[in-house]
Amino acid sequence: MKQLTVISGKGGTGKTSITAAFASLANNAVFADCDVDAADLHLILKPRIKKTMSFHGLKIASIDEEDKCINCMKCYENCRFNAIDEEINVIEERCEGCGVCVYVCPTKAIELKDRESGFLYISETRFGPMSHAILKTAEEASGKLVTMVRENAKKLALEEKKDLIIIDGPPGIGCPVISAITGVDLVLIVTEPTLSAIHDLKRVFDVAKHFDIPSTVLINKYDINIDNTNDIIDFCSENDIPIVGRLPYDEIVTKAMVDGKTIIEYSNGEFPNRIKEIWMKTHSFLNRGV
């Protein structure tokens, strides 16, 4: 079973539209939406949920005020997240589950409990099975949640005899990204010719390189700044990173998303043909290596 993660470093590069287009071109794949903070692959793939599971992220402090608390205020004084108020109530959205209050409480009045932070889903889409998740408001994406979405995708692939997992990765270079690329066969970095995107491309490439995962690059909206596009090409050439293709700026990307379709379904012109070529190249790198 092969695994491909599509990442971008920053949001708004068209990463999810590319992942969705790949979903409609892949023959026998499972899809994993690991961009759990801004999950929007479902807007295009429209999953029909078959199974829902609770996700417990951070723990939360729980105080037995009635029987055990002696109002010594030690928890209030020692919580550096200001998650305990003067009435010794836990302010749920501030609690990081660090456990300092449990440690300082002289009467063992505090314990850490599981907190439901979101939900994991197993779904079916018109292109194949999908694993995804949603976080409750104010919850932060974590490597743990990304790992669970990937584990569910792997189980689905084994059960349904799929030979490929296509992962829509999270932005940035933090823990969720590392969880989304660890152990995959290929990373596709979707970038665009802006200074911030180039900066992020370099950072995200370094992360993939550090974990010894081969990278390829797709330059989206290459025609909005040809000089910057040439800088990306130079960077890729200096670092032996294959460029699987370039896409011009085209409103079709937004229009297809608004219509809830992949670019391949939305139109059959030049732009989707380019994506088909990019998919074929990416697929061949997946199978034979970079």
Ligand code: SF4
């Ligand atoms: S677990 Fe940490 S963050 Fe939460 S209330 Fe206790 S000290 Fe504060």
Ligand code: SF4
């Ligand atoms: S540290 Fe324990 S006993 Fe002291 S106020 Fe907090 S909960 Fe109550």
